Amino acid sequence: MVAIQLFNEIGSIFLNTPTFALVLEALLLLSVIWLVLHKRGSGRRRYTKEEEDYLIEQYEPEPLVTETDPGHPLLRKRLVQSRVGKQIVVDGHDCLNLGSHNYLGLLEDETILEDACKSLRKYGVGSCGPRGFYGTMDVHLELEDRIAKFMGLEEAIVYSYGFSTVASAIPAYAKRGDIVFVDESVNFAIQKGLDASRSTIMFFKHNDVNDLERLLAEQEKRDQKNPKKAAKTRRFLVVEGIYLNTGEICPLPELVELRKKYKLRMFVDESVSFGTLGKTGHGVTEHFNVDLDEIDLISASMEGAMATIGGFCVGSHFIAEHQRLSGLGYIFSASLPPMLAQAAISALDRFEREPKIFAELQEKARLVQQKFGLFSKLILRGNELSPVKHLYLSQSLGENFEAERKLLTEVADKCISRGVAVVEAAYLQNIERKPVRPSLRIAVSRLLDEADVVRAYDIIESVSNEVL
Amino acid sequence: MGNLETDAAAPFEQSYATTNGNGKPANPAMEEEEDHETLMQRKFSAPAYTEIKTRKNAAKVSSAHRLKNIANGGYHPAKQLHLNGHAKTAVSDREFKSSQADGVLSPEQEHYQKSSFEEVPLHTACLTYLGFYLLMILGYINQLLFVPKVAKEKGRDGYVALYDAFESFYSRYVYRRIRDCWNRPICSVPGDELTLKDRVTNDYGWSFKFTGTQTRCLNLGSYNYLGFASSTGTCADNSEATARQLGLAYCSSRSELGETQLLADLERQTARYFGVEDAIVFGMGFATNALNLPSLLSPGCLVVSDEKNHASIILGLRLSGATIKVFKHNNMRDLDRVLRQAVVYGNPKAGGKPWKKIMIIVEGVFSMEGSIVRLPEVIALKKKYKAYLYLDEAHSVGAMGPNGGGVTDYFRADAKDVDILMGTFTKSFGSAGGYIAGSKKLIDFLRANSHAHCYASSISPPIAQQIYTSMRIIMGEDGTDIGRQKINQLARNARYFRKRLAQIGVITYGHEDSPVVPMLVYLFSKIGAVVRTLTTRHIAVVGAGFPATPIMEGRIRFCLSAAHTKEQLDYALDVIDEISDDFGLKYSRKPKDLNPIEY
Numbered sequence A: 001m002v003a004i005q006l007f008n009e010i011g012s013i014f015l016n017t018p019t020f021a022l023v024l025e026a027l028l029l030l031s032v033i034w035l036v037l038h039k040r041g042s043g044r045r046r047y048t049k050e051e052e053d054y055l056i057e058q059y060e061p062e063p064l065v066t067e068t069d070p071g072h073p074l075l076r077k078r079l080v081q082s083r084v085g086k087q088i089v090v091d092g093h094d095c096l097n098l099g100s101h102n103y104l105g106l107l108e109d110e111t112i113l114e115d116a117c118k119s120l121r122k123y124g125v126g127s128c129g130p131r132g133f134y135g136t137m138d139v140h141l142e143l144e145d146r147i148a149k150f151m152g153l154e155e156a157i158v159y160s161y162g163f164s165t166v167a168s169a170i171p172a173y174a175k176r177g178d179i180v181f182v183d184e185s186v187n188f189a190i191q192k193g194l195d196a197s198r199s200t201i202m203f204f205k206h207n208d209v210n211d212l213e214r215l216l217a218e219q220e221k222r223d224q225k226n227p228k229k230a231a232k233t234r235r236f237l238v239v240e241g242i243y244l245n246t247g248e249i250c251p252l253p254e255l256v257e258l259r260k261k262y263k264l265r266m267f268v269d270e271s272v273s274f275g276t277l278g279k280t281g282h283g284v285t286e287h288f289n290v291d292l293d294e295i296d297l298i299s300a301s302m303e304g305a306m307a308t309i310g311g312f313c314v315g316s317h318f319i320a321e322h323q324r325l326s327g328l329g330y331i332f333s334a335s336l337p338p339m340l341a342q343a344a345i346s347a348l349d350r351f352e353r354e355p356k357i358f359a360e361l362q363e364k365a366r367l368v369q370q371k372f373g374l375f376s377k378l379i380l381r382g383n384e385l386s387p388v389k390h391l392y393l394s395q396s397l398g399e400n401f402e403a404e405r406k407l408l409t410e411v412a413d414k415c416i417s418r419g420v421a422v423v424e425a426a427y428l429q430n431i432e433r434k435p436v437r438p439s440l441r442i443a444v445s446r447l448l449d450e451a452d453v454v455r456a457y458d459i460i461e462s463v464s465n466e467v468l
Numbered sequence B: 001m002g003n004l005e006t007d008a009a010a011p012f013e014q015s016y017a018t019t020n021g022n023g024k025p026a027n028p029a030m031e032e033e034e035d036h037e038t039l040m041q042r043k044f045s046a047p048a049y050t051e052i053k054t055r056k057n058a059a060k061v062s063s064a065h066r067l068k069n070i071a072n073g074g075y076h077p078a079k080q081l082h083l084n085g086h087a088k089t090a091v092s093d094r095e096f097k098s099s100q101a102d103g104v105l106s107p108e109q110e111h112y113q114k115s116s117f118e119e120v121p122l123h124t125a126c127l128t129y130l131g132f133y134l135l136m137i138l139g140y141i142n143q144l145l146f147v148p149k150v151a152k153e154k155g156r157d158g159y160v161a162l163y164d165a166f167e168s169f170y171s172r173y174v175y176r177r178i179r180d181c182w183n184r185p186i187c188s189v190p191g192d193e194l195t196l197k198d199r200v201t202n203d204y205g206w207s208f209k210f211t212g213t214q215t216r217c218l219n220l221g222s223y224n225y226l227g228f229a230s231s232t233g234t235c236a237d238n239s240e241a242t243a244r245q246l247g248l249a250y251c252s253s254r255s256e257l258g259e260t261q262l263l264a265d266l267e268r269q270t271a272r273y274f275g276v277e278d279a280i281v282f283g284m285g286f287a288t289n290a291l292n293l294p295s296l297l298s299p300g301c302l303v304v305s306d307e308k309n310h311a312s313i314i315l316g317l318r319l320s321g322a323t324i325k326v327f328k329h330n331n332m333r334d335l336d337r338v339l340r341q342a343v344v345y346g347n348p349k350a351g352g353k354p355w356k357k358i359m360i361i362v363e364g365v366f367s368m369e370g371s372i373v374r375l376p377e378v379i380a381l382k383k384k385y386k387a388y389l390y391l392d393e394a395h396s397v398g399a400m401g402p403n404g405g406g407v408t409d410y411f412r413a414d415a416k417d418v419d420i421l422m423g424t425f426t427k428s429f430g431s432a433g434g435y436i437a438g439s440k441k442l443i444d445f446l447r448a449n450s451h452a453h454c455y456a457s458s459i460s461p462p463i464a465q466q467i468y469t470s471m472r473i474i475m476g477e478d479g480t481d482i483g484r485q486k487i488n489q490l491a492r493n494a495r496y497f498r499k500r501l502a503q504i505g506v507i508t509y510g511h512e513d514s515p516v517v518p519m520l521v522y523l524f525s526k527i528g529a530v531v532r533t534l535t536t537r538h539i540a541v542v543g544a545g546f547p548a549t550p551i552m553e554g555r556i557r558f559c560l561s562a563a564h565t566k567e568q569l570d571y572a573l574d575v576i577d578e579i580s581d582d583f584g585l586k587y588s589r590k591p592k593d594l595n596p597i598e599y
């Protein structure tokens, strides 16, 4: 019965359809069949088994890795032979430390060390599992709570490695088809996060708000042409508080204006600026007195001012919570060893107990800025408040970065043998988005005093005069 | 019904009762009343967890009776007072015999003989799908009727929505129902036992509150394979000493001011551990994959990757720009097919030119499947097609093989046949971090090109020390045989636990020697029910469901450890036996071995 009805139905459909539509559909069907068969048939010639075996025999892959030059700069090691602090023993030389990113000098804080050791005696060393699977200890929750409270935001999320923090946070939100506007000098971890997101990336000139606005205006024109697509495209703005690669502070208020005007969501990586900028160490937002609501997500590593391992993201509940189900480095990796989480909590204790350390650090940063601006063969770059500064050759060798790096390495080596630890910043030049100009990266520590800075200046000045 | 197996095991339990190590007289008859009392109290201490009872179960036996039954084994997590860690050894002097390399079977036959796998019964499959869609529909109705108790984005009106609608729906209305089964906070060493910090939810999983109580549980969830998670003993002592000597961090990357003798020693030790030329270590296992694969591969390279590979590998591959082809999980025929096609037909995007390199990426032990890679066959294929082999031993290093050397050790393969040996220190070594071991040429290349080596921070000294000490113990270089005992204990635990589970009649996946044991419960809601009920019985386990597994294959995962004693496992198995009656988890239709399982 049903079959007959169905047959009638189909028959009537055929009768009622105009002929041209039938022809068109038949053609369509044919072309689909042709396409399918065509792809099978001609795109790939079929081989016989013998031919295949012959091809397999003939296949010669490239070697797994190329030979590495034994003189490669990253192969040579500078051995650190002491606990890191204001002083450091490198390759047997006791040096004043201008290379470790121990801005506040918390590596030498005995209370933090004691707390961490106590924690070791309670939890053991490793956490033996990711956060989801019994790797969440009460210290992790306390740390997240404390960071959120410290920043005055709703929620924080802790990662077990600084690099993976921002590199996981970006692709948790930005996906294929989205647009991310990024400062061209962002650090490598951010670059990898952007790669992983597969979004469209638009780089604007370093700290150049006009260039950003130009890009945004161009994008707006494109959007007007295709409003449907625009309605589905999320837009992000990613900047650093203090740029690790330049030592400059981002022009936050202007960026926030653009963020509002063009409806962007804004991520700020405060790996350097957290715990160093602002009166109470809250970072770049405090420095510029910008309302935290203007920023969607703040991320930072705890491997700088906090002097431990790991990183965190902090923001509103709506934003931060999302990473617990989609931050790859959060879900799929063991949680931070509890003793290091404890060290971060104790560092926050110190932040809150002794807020004058931030002013002290900023004063030292200013001091170094004044003094190190006077080198005759090196030029200084970086904001006066930034604990990270770069020294470049004042006589640029043009595009020959390799030669510049060699000279700087020589300067660093000689400085170390004379008692000042400075190092050239390490980059994988061929993998960076754009080659980065070689420099000596100076990390200012709160514990330096004026005499130290003068001594460091004298040694670097005399070495650079010898070498350059 | 289900008592047959328990009865059969009873003589064994008794023989162990004298050595159960908790210092109590082994006289169950006298202690029975008290046991029952204390247990009931303990249960009260865990108000956060509700036991799910079926009608059948309630009618069958009273809970008191059941508890008594299980307490006979002599072990209960809430009663134990002993310290965590490897101070406690419960190894008998009998050496564990590995049945590997008998030389009788081909690797393929051997694999099938030793792996457990059963098709899901058809009606269970249907029910699972139905159950899942029912959950979705209920969730949808819920979403229509009630405003979700979630934070709204503030001050971003008129912006493009930040989240994908399905993703938020899934996490709000499906995942939330059993959200309490994950991210459970603990406040102790994740050793053979752990202490849960109890929490309750008064709003169906939207939020949690701490009750202030704690529950001691047998830990079958942490990756503490060799039992090195410990707050006492040599490892902890050495780590503390190192922390005091070298501080907690270097605040620098390895390539700037983060290179130390300790790390150099650790690398040399790691190379020796595998019998290869050199090794390089990193501060995080995840980053080891994600930040090294891109320097080894480039566009124009082909990666042949197991479908169950870890997220860190997939991320690394995405960053590398290489072409990825996936083969069916541990299926050598499929691997052969993919490799053959790849070599014969070349790179279609480059007009059929040969691939620059072909790399096979597999894991040693797959953490969700419990399977062991079929390494001898993979090595044969790799040689045949001149591919390179990248082996992620996150879960197998330390845990597999007579010397703890991972799957190469287990299969007695030559470690040099694996081009890139990768693994993590997070699991068996009770620390954090990852390594890559291989030829000097490879490691030098990585030192010069690895993203992690150049940019990411150097390993914290106490963390590195923990790896170094535990590695020396495993290798027996500390002058004791503690390492060997641990390896044997783990191997015996794994076999025993799997065999008993098979006897109980639940379906498990994976290889008989794998310390990761997934038990299939299929239905999404059963994951929650089982995890919660086991917690009321003081057993902590991990559940896994969609999207971590296929929709149909919800499972409970047990991770065994050398720190577990037979009594602990017996306790867990008895409880599992009982609850799998209640929940209908005895899906297996294979014939059961009714003989008592030898430990």
Ligand SMILES: Cc1ncc(COP(=O)(O)O)c(C=O)c1O
Binding pocket: A130, A332, A333, A334, A335, B284, B285, B286, B287, B289, B310, B312, B363, B367, B392, B394, B395, B424, B425, B426, B432, B433, B434
């Ligand atoms: C196969 C595999 N690789 C890598 C990792 C990441 O290791 P880690 O936890 O040390 O980051 C894991 C952890 O779960 C894993 O299972």
